[in-house]
Amino acid sequence: xxxxxxxxxxxxxxxxxxxxxxxxxxxxxxxxxxxxxxxxxxxxxxxxxxxxxxxxxxxxxxxxxxxxxxxxxxxxxxxxxxxxxxxxxxxxxxxxxxxxxxxxxxxxxxxxxxxxxxxxxxxxxxxxxxxxxxxxxxxxxxxxxxxxxxxxxxxxxxxxxxxxxxxxxxxxxxxxxxxxxxxxxxxxxxxxxxxxxxxxxxxxxxxxxxxxxxxxxxxxxxxxxxxxxxxxxxxxxxxxxxxxxxxxxxxxxxxxxxxxxxxxxxxxxxxxxxxxxxxxxxxxxxxxxxxxxxxxxxxxxxxxxxxxxxxxxxxxxxxxxxxxxxxxxxxxxxxxxxxxxxxxxxxxxxxxxxxxxxxxxxxxxxxxxxxxxxxxxxxxxxxxxxxxxxxxxxxxxxxxxxxxxxxxxxxxxxxxxxxxxxxxxxxxxxxxxxxxxxxxxxxxxxxxxxxxxxxxxxxxxxxxxxxxxxxxxxxxxxxxxxxxxxxxxxxxxxxxxxxxxxxxxxxxxxxxxxxxxxxxxxxxxxxxxxxxxxxxxxxxxxxxxxxxxxxxxxxxxxxxxxxxxxxxxxxxxxxxxxxxxxxxxxxxxxxxxxxxxxxxxxxxxxxxxxxxxxxxxxxxxxxxxxxxxxxxxxxxxxxxxxxxxxxxxxxxxxxxxxxxxxxxxxxxxxxxxxxxxxxxxxxxxxxxxxxxxxxxxxxxxxxxxxxxxxxxxxxxxxxxxxxxxxxxxxxxxxxxxxxxxxxxxxxxxxxxxxxxxxxxxxxxxxxxxxxxxxxxxxxxxxxxxxxxxxxxxx
Amino acid sequence: xxxxxxxxxxxxxxxxxxxxxxxxxxxxxxxxxxxxxxxxxxxxxxxxxxxxxxxxxxxxxxxxxxxxxxxxxxxxxxxxxxxxxxxxxxxxxxxxxxxxxxxxxxxxxxxxxxxxxxxxxxxxxxxxxxxxxxxxxxxxxxxxxxxxxxxxxxxxxxxxxxxxxxxxx
Numbered sequence: 001x002x003x004x005x006x007x008x009x010x011x012x013x014x015x016x017x018x019x020x021x022x023x024x025x026x027x028x029x030x031x032x033x034x035x036x037x038x039x040x041x042x043x044x045x046x047x048x049x050x051x052x053x054x055x056x057x058x059x060x061x062x063x064x065x066x067x068x069x070x071x072x073x074x075x076x077x078x079x080x081x082x083x084x085x086x087x088x089x090x091x092x093x094x095x096x097x098x099x100x101x102x103x104x105x106x107x108x109x110x111x112x113x114x115x116x117x118x119x120x121x122x123x124x125x126x127x128x129x130x131x132x133x134x135x136x137x138x139x140x141x142x143x144x145x146x147x148x149x150x151x152x153x154x155x156x157x158x159x160x161x162x163x164x165x166x167x168x169x170x171x172x173x174x175x176x177x178x179x180x181x182x183x184x185x186x187x188x189x190x191x192x193x194x195x196x197x198x199x200x201x202x203x204x205x206x207x208x209x210x211x212x213x214x215x216x217x218x219x220x221x222x223x224x225x226x227x228x229x230x231x232x233x234x235x236x237x238x239x240x241x242x243x244x245x246x247x248x249x250x251x252x253x254x255x256x257x258x259x260x261x262x263x264x265x266x267x268x269x270x271x272x273x274x275x276x277x278x279x280x281x282x283x284x285x286x287x288x289x290x291x292x293x294x295x296x297x298x299x300x301x302x303x304x305x306x307x308x309x310x311x312x313x314x315x316x317x318x319x320x321x322x323x324x325x326x327x328x329x330x331x332x333x334x335x336x337x338x339x340x341x342x343x344x345x346x347x348x349x350x351x352x353x354x355x356x357x358x359x360x361x362x363x364x365x366x367x368x369x370x371x372x373x374x375x376x377x378x379x380x381x382x383x384x385x386x387x388x389x390x391x392x393x394x395x396x397x398x399x400x401x402x403x404x405x406x407x408x409x410x411x412x413x414x415x416x417x418x419x420x421x422x423x424x425x426x427x428x429x430x431x432x433x434x435x436x437x438x439x440x441x442x443x444x445x446x447x448x449x450x451x452x453x454x455x456x457x458x459x460x461x462x463x464x465x466x467x468x469x470x471x472x473x474x475x476x477x478x479x480x481x482x483x484x485x486x487x488x489x490x491x492x493x494x495x496x497x498x499x500x501x502x503x504x505x506x507x508x509x510x511x512x513x514x515x516x517x518x519x520x521x522x523x524x525x526x527x528x529x530x531x532x533x534x535x536x537x538x539x540x541x542x543x544x545x546x547x548x549x550x551x552x553x554x555x556x557x558x559x560x561x562x563x564x565x566x567x568x569x570x571x572x573x574x575x576x577x578x579x580x581x582x583x584x585x586x587x588x589x590x591x592x593x594x595x596x597x598x599x600x601x602x603x604x605x606x607x608x609x610x611x612x613x614x615x616x617x618x619x620x621x622x623x624x625x626x627x628x629x630x631x632x633x634x635x636x637x638x639x640x641x642x643x644x645x646x647x648x649x650x651x652x653x654x655x656x657x658x659x660x661x662x663x664x665x666x667x668x669x670x671x672x673x674x675x676x677x678x679x680x681x682x683x684x685x686x687x688x689x690x691x692x693x694x695x696x697x698x699x700x701x702x703x704x705x706x707x708x709x710x711x712x713x714x715x716x717x718x719x720x721x722x723x724x725x726x727x728x729x730x731x732x733x734x735x736x737x738x739x740x741x742x743x744x745x746x747x748x749x750x751x752x753x754x755x756x757x758x759x760x761x762x763x764x765x766x767x768x769x770x771x772x773x774x775x776x777x778x779x780x781x782x783x784x785x786x787x788x789x790x791x792x793x794x
Numbered sequence: 795x796x797x798x799x800x801x802x803x804x805x806x807x808x809x810x811x812x813x814x815x816x817x818x819x820x821x822x823x824x825x826x827x828x829x830x831x832x833x834x835x836x837x838x839x840x841x842x843x844x845x846x847x848x849x850x851x852x853x854x855x856x857x858x859x860x861x862x863x864x865x866x867x868x869x870x871x872x873x874x875x876x877x878x879x880x881x882x883x884x885x886x887x888x889x890x891x892x893x894x895x896x897x898x899x900x901x902x903x904x905x906x907x908x909x910x911x912x913x914x915x916x917x918x919x920x921x922x923x924x925x926x927x928x929x930x931x932x933x934x935x936x937x938x939x940x941x942x943x944x945x946x947x948x949x950x951x952x953x954x955x956x957x958x959x960x961x962x963x
Contacts, residue, residue, distance in 0.1 A: 029898040032906030033890065033913060035829020035869035042828035124814060210833040210841055210907040210941050260833070260907030261941050292834040455929045518905025518942050687901040687947075694944030695904065723838035723939070731945040732936040 012574075013531030015600045020531040020751055023687035026523050027540055028516070039258035040230035041214035041289045048216070049078055051278045051288035052126035053271065054116040054133050055297055056108035059716035060155075060367040061137035063106050063115070070132040071118060076125040078282045080133070082116045085281070088246035093269055095236070095372070097163040097175075097334040102244055102273050108137070109157055110332035110367055111717045112297025119278040119286050142367040142716040146306070146327050149173035149364045157332060157365035165338060168640050175330050175363040176338040178345040180417045180643025183356030188321035192312030194396040200309070200385040201782035203708035204329075205302040205699075207374050208728050209517075211260015213270040213298050214289040217279035224251030225276045230259040232266040234513045235549035244273050245280065249545075252276070256543035262517035263699070264373030265299040267554055268335050296721030300335045300372030301709055303328040303363065305344075307385040311393050317407045319393075321356040322349045326382060328371070330363035335372030337363035342487050342638060343378030346418050346647055350386040351428040351480035352408045357417045359643065367716040369709065373554055375699060376481065376761040383479040384703075384783055387766035391475075391773070401770070402432050402476050410480075419644040422651060425744035427679050431655035432478055434677040434740045441659055441673045441736075443472070458661055458668035460732060469665040472672075475658045475770025479762030483650040483755030484557040488637045491557065491649070492629045494548030495565035496541075499533055499573050500623035501616040506602050508533055508570075511541035511627075514550040514562045519757060520688040521558045525566050527684060532570030533577075534599035535615065548629060556652055556755025559684060564750040565630035572626040574599055581618040633748060650746060654678035654759035656697065656767035659735075662775040667787030669705050669772060671733070674698075674764060677740040681754035686741070692756045694737045700764025702729050704772075708784050799861045801825060802871025808858070817861045818842045818853035821868060829869040829910050833939070840938030843911035844868045845875075850918045852937075869910035872917060879921070880962075892962075893917045896955035897948075904942035912938045916952050924959055926952070 013019045031037035068080040083091065083105045091105065092098045104115045116133050120126035143149045143157055150171045157173055165176045189195060215229035224247055231237050234254045242252045259266070271288040278286040290298050306327045312320040326344045330337035345361035361378075374380075394404035409428035415421055444467070446456035452466040459465055485491035496511040508529045516522045526538040543550070550562045578597050581604050586592040595606040604612045638645045659672040674697050683689045706727040710719040720726045745752025765783060773780050776790055788794040797808045797820060808824040818835070821827045821844070831841035835854045842853040845867040853866075867875050876891035888895065893916050896902070903909050912935060919926060919934035926934070931952050940948060 023901070025898055025901075026903060028906070029903050030890070032903050032909050033869075033894040033897050034873070035827070035910050037906060038828075039831070039907065041832055042822070044823070044826075044828075122812065124812060208941055209905070210831070210839060210939065211905065212832065259905060260831075261905040263941070289832070291832075292836065292839075453929060455933060461933070518907075520904065691901050691904055691943055691947055694946045695942045696944075698944035699941075722836060723834045724836065728939060728941065730936050730939060731932045731948065734945045737944055737946050 012598045013534060016530045016534050018527060018530050018536065020527050020684050022527065023685055024523055024527055026520060027526060028522060037258050039211050039260050040228065041212055043216040043228055043257060043287060045216060045218060045285035048285040048287055049119040049121060049282060050123040050126045051275055051286045052118045052130045053114045053274060054130040055112040056104065056115055058108065058137050058139055059111040060140040060142045061108055062140065063104060063108065064136040064138050067134040068116060071129040074125065074129040074132060076121045077118060077129045078284065079119045079278055080116060081277055081281060086244065088244065090243040093240040093244060093273065094334055095268060095336055096338055099158055100333040110369055117274045117278060119282050143173060144366055144368055144713050144716050146364060149366055157367065173365045175334050175365055176341045177362045178341050178638060178643055179641065180345050180357065180359040182417050182419060185321040185323050185356045185358040188356035189312050191314065192320040193315040194393060195310060195312045196389060196392045196396055197310045198389050198392060199781060200307040200388060202305040202307065202381045202384055203784055204304040204711065205374060205703050205707050206296060206709055206726060207263035207265030207299065209261030209263055209265055212290045212292065212295050215257060215271060215275055216285060216287045217275035218285040219279045219283055222251060224253065225279055226253040227272060227276055228255050228257040229272055230257050230266060232262045232515045232517060232554055233552040234515065234543065234545050236552060237269060237272055238545055240269055241273050241276060245276055254545040256515055259515060259517040262553060263375045264377065264554055267373040267552060268300050270298045292723055293721050296718060300370045302374035303330060303340055303371040303381065305381040307381065309385055309389045311389045313393050313397060315397065317397055317399050317404050319352060319354045319408045322354050323358040324348050326361040328361065328363040329366055329368055331366055331368045331370035333370040335370050337372065340378040342647065343482060344382050345643060346416060346638065347379045347480055347482065348382045349417055350383060351410045351426065351478055351653060353410045353414045359417055368711050369718060375696060376758045377555065379479065379481045380762050383762040384766050387477040388769065391770050402436050405478060406432055417643065418638055418647055420646045420648060424650065424746035424748060425679065426651065426653065427742060427744055428478055428653055431653055431677040431679060431742065432476065435655045435657045435675050436476065438657065438675045438738055438740060445672060458663035458670040459666065464666055464668065465663050469663050470661050471664055471775045472659065472661050473771040473775025475767045475774055477763040477766035477770060478655040479759060481556065481652045481759045481762055482648040483560060483652050484555050484632060486635050486647045486649065488635050491551055491561060492631045493550045493562040493565040494627065494629045495562065495569040496547050496625065496627035497529065497566065497569040497573050498623055498625040499577060499619065501619045504616060505537055506535045506615040506619065508535050508538045509541055510538060510566055511547050512550045512562055512566065513543050513545060513547050514558055515543060515553040517553050519553065519558065519692065520685060521562065523688060524559050524563055524684050528563055528566045529570055532567055533574060534601055547627065556757045559753060560749055560755050561632060564632065567750050568630040569626045569628050572628060573624050576624045577618060580622065581613055584618060585613050650749060650754060652754050652756065652759035654763050656763040658767035658771040660768060660771040660775055662772060662790065664776060664790065667790030671701060671735045671768060673735045674701060675738045676760055677742065678759060679742040679744050679754060680756050681746045681749060682743050682752040683741055684751060684753055689741060689756055690739055693739050693760045696757060696760035697737050697764045698729050698734050700761045701734065701768055703783055704765045704768035705784050795859065797858050797862055799863065800865045801827065802867060802874065811858050813859065815858045816854050817856040817858050820858045821853060827868055827870050831907055831910055833907060840915060841908050841911040843914045843938065845914060845918060850915050869913055872913055876917065891917060892958055893920065893955045896951040896958065900947050900951035900954050902943060902947040902951035908938060908940040912940065912948060920956055920959060924956060926956060
């Protein structure tokens with residue numbers, strides 16, 4: 001065989017421009033910078049109506065009466081619907097437990113629960129009509145925390161539960177409980193030289209995606225409906241919507257509209273069913289767009305948590321045992337609470353090797369706002385607490401906090417508390433080493449030739465200090481996040497890939513139902529197709545339900561699972577194309593039968609680099625199309641008593657170093673730098689990987705120093721549902737975020753990649769907290785930290 | 795009421811405007827220009843930033859009637875606005891304003907919902923401060939929330955646009 005001096009081990013696609021590993025640019029970038037990209041709130045239809053939802057003004061009450069007559073008589077109003085107007089016996093929905101009423105039935109369980117819906121010809125008309133609906137409430141006592149939820153005479157948030165968790169929970173106001181017991185923590189505690197106990201509080205965070213919940217439902221001639229929607233998982237929505245409408249799934253068509261961020265907040269339904277109900281009732285297209293106030297009530301939040309930890313260690317710096325109890329507030333409806341419990345428990349001690357552990361995690365039903373998925377999903381709350389504990393133990397032992405972590409860091413092969421071995425690289429100690437080795441920002445970085453630049457100081461342009469009272473602190477943290485859906489869930493994705501010759505050029509079309517929410521999945525799908533099929537021109541088909549499910553855009557799973565499905569479908573297409581080639585041209589060259597064949601640069605080549613045919617000649621008039629489901633390795637549930645089980649697929653690790661400066665007199669914090677080191681297995685698109693790490697880091701910064709939904713403990717009402725009162729980091733609050741990306745392949749995953757998006761949100765928060773503790777000497781057992789916690793005036 | 799205004803250089807007329815409508819609503823729902831975004835509608839997020847007689851404002855906080863007879867530039871008109879500013883003819887100049895191209899090239903766009911407001915604000919800053927320090931950029935863009943990027947790539951994009959602008963001079 002002639003080799004022409006070409007490498008003999010080139011892998012498929014290594015010669016193709018714009019393939020895996022390159023920082024190709026977003027295919028939707030131009031549309032997004034010109035304002036032409038159609039987000040769900042931008043949609044418009046001839047003759048369209050506007051929908052509005054009336055929400056409860058109290059958290060827990062019986063509905064004594066409901067009068068819609070005045071609203072219905074309002075000029076411009078086309079429909080008003082309540083529970084009584086629901087068309088079928090299916091009146092609830094939910095991700096795992098169908099406990100969430102489409103519209104309240106005789107009772108509301110949290111502040112802001114949907115009670116009635118209105119359609120009118122102008123959004124303001126709809127709002128005013130909704131305000132004319134008269135609801136009389138008889139208030140009930142509110143359940144707001146563990147003690148009120150489990151008191152002997154506690155009112156049940158949900159009476160007559162029949163879900164599959166009720167059999168193993170100690171109280172009906174507990175959604176799910178997951179204990180994990182391995183070894184003998186009590187016996188191990190006897191060996192400990194130091195024991196550190198801590199109680200921690202984690203506030204309620206909002207996803208605060210910028211694109212409001214919105215969509216357009218268009219009634220169709222066959223009695224069905226077409227919903228254009230911003231979501232994280234089209235098929236999960238469809239499964240919940242169709243039964244309520246009384247329609248077969250094929251009559252509910254769903255197309256992904258532009259999604260303005262998600263972060264877990266679009267896993268549950270928001271206005272989907274309401275828009276469809278109004279469209280089917282009025283026979284007109286109905287658009288619903290939440291305003292920001294409503295958005296705070298319209299989606300679940302990150303679970304606030306109370307966490308109790310005990311860590312023990314020997315004098316030489318080895319952990320003897322960890323016990324912990326994590327109480328998550330799930331609010332009024334289950335949402336993703338059971339899975340959040342599983343994550344919090346199984347990842348509850350962090351990326352450390354400890355043989356003797358005793359863990360319990362529960363989620364409560366309360367009358368607080370419902371909580372569910374948010375970036376980090378249960379692992380975030382635990383990381384905040386166990387990393388605070390690691391610092392405290394290190395201090396007790398007189399050890400450097402990084403050194404202490406490294407001595408206990410898990411490695412490949414370490415068993416999780418669930419007994420599951422970590423069977424891919426776990427570079428925990430290495431990530432800590434790397435993040436510590438990054439250069440430090442200069443001292444007194446706020447000094448300039450013209451004196452102090454107040455913009456670089458705590459308090460900023462408020463001009464509260466020129467450096468007086470400002471103390472620097474440095475803190476470290478590391479975390480572990482599972483990738484993909486765990487605990488035995490059938491976490492598959494589907495991809496349809498089509499290869500054909502169009503106008504003399506080979507063209508690939510990739511069609512999946514993957515929700516592009518900003519993460520860049522569409523960019524990566526095109527890269528995968530280029531690499532696998534050696535074709536430059538790739539079209540990404542709009543996501544809809546005409547193709548099989550792609551699973552959720554969450555759990556850091558899309559590049560792994562839908563990316564894996566695209567890769568798999570491309571491989572099947574390649575085999576079919578080579579079959580055609582062998583059939584057509586096999587007799588012309590022996591290599592068709594004997595060599596390993598690749599698709600490169602629009603040609604069929606041998607692994608020696610010899611060109612056998614042009615792809616367009618092989619294809620001719622034929623299009624090759626494959627639609628196939630793809631699965632990662634199966635997982636299994638955690639044992640309900642011991643928590644043992646191979647529940648996870650993959651892990652993602654990140655470490656942070658935070659440098660903060662604190663004005664100790666006013667309690668103002670300026671985060672100077674938030675450096676991150678993360679193992680990504682393989683960076684399919686390095687630019688997008690950095691974007692994920694920096695964005696995730698910033699959301700962790702938000703939890704550390706500003707973000708919290710404040711719920712009044714007496715009334716369970718939300719006090720700050722706006723961007724005026726719920727603050728997220730601005731560009732002034734956010735420091736530079738240098739990133740060191742490590743690529744240790746996970747051999748089980750496509751291209752060796754690891755899910756990237758969530759891990760940086762874990763360790764960012766505790767690193768900032770550690771830095772503030774280092775600067776102030778305060779214990780700081782809650783997050784977010786506000787000025788009053790630093791000045792002793794809380 | 796009827797509102798007459800100039801949007802992206804074109805005279806526009808909006809009929810049946812209810813007095814309570816914002817400039818943002820008129821742009822998005824009556825004039826077919828949904829590029830300006832509606833993330834908070836209370837002046838906190840900057841996603842609806844447009845230029846009103848040259849000054850960056852939150853279109854959600856401007857009553858539609860206040861825009862009567864005035865000039866508005868939205869993200870949809872940013873490329874043309876930049877082209878005219880550089881006094882070039884339409885000719886063979888690129889389709890995107892330099893700041894738009896820089897946002898794409900630097901990876902400053904993820905979900906993109908904050909992007910239109912940031913582009914208008916950043917373009918306006920570079921107009922009067924062509925060589926901004928990092929602190930200048932942060933100060934100028936502090937009214938524009940982004941939830942995806944952590945702002946690092948946005949900083950890169952503005953630095954890139956400034957550098958390209960310097961080279962071109």
